[in-house]
Amino acid sequence: MPDSLHRFKAEVFQALAHPTRIAIVELLRDGPVSAGKLIEQLGIEQANASQHLSVLRAKQIVLNRKEGNQVLYSLRDPILSEVLDIMRRYFQAHISGTLAALGEIEKAETVGR
Numbered sequence: 001m002p003d004s005l006h007r008f009k010a011e012v013f014q015a016l017a018h019p020t021r022i023a024i025v026e027l028l029r030d031g032p033v034s035a036g037k038l039i040e041q042l043g044i045e046q047a048n049a050s051q052h053l054s055v056l057r058a059k060q061i062v063l064n065r066k067e068g069n070q071v072l073y074s075l076r077d078p079i080l081s082e083v084l085d086i087m088r089r090y091f092q093a094h095i096s097g098t099l100a101a102l103g104e105i106e107k108a109e110t111v112g113r
Contacts, residue, residue, distance in 0.1 A: 012080075015059035020044065021052050022084065024073075028062065029081045032074040035064075 016022055023042055027033055033041075039049045053073060056062040061080065062073050075081065 011059055012061065015055055015061055018052065018055075020048070021056055024049075024052060024056060025061065025075065025080060026084060028073060028075045029078070032065075032072040034070045034072055036070065038073065 016025065020042060024038060027038060027041055035046075035049065035053070038053075039046055042049065053062065053064070057064060060076055063076050064071050064073050066072075
């Protein structure tokens with residue numbers, strides 16, 4: 001795989017390496033959302049939202065456009081939602097495996113008593 005592709009992937013993952021930025025991307029899954037609505041739904045300060053949105057814009061993950069006195073944000077490419085869906089499934093598989101291992105430990109401790 002070309003090094004430039006590795007760098008591109010790393011930059012996207014770096015941009016998504018904060019829970020708030022992932023939450024922003026997930027909120028944009030269904031279409032454009034105003035900055036005010038993002039701030040309201042995330043329960044964060046305007047300055048904090050601006051910082052996160054700036055990172056996402058710099059990595060070309062989100063686009064923004066002005067509509068009247070509002071700024072609307074949208075995903076540059078909705079395929080990123082699929083990446084996050086895959087990560088959710090990966091998380092669920094990891095949790096399922098961990099829970100199964102804990103169940104085995106509990107069984108072994110009960111049998112050993």
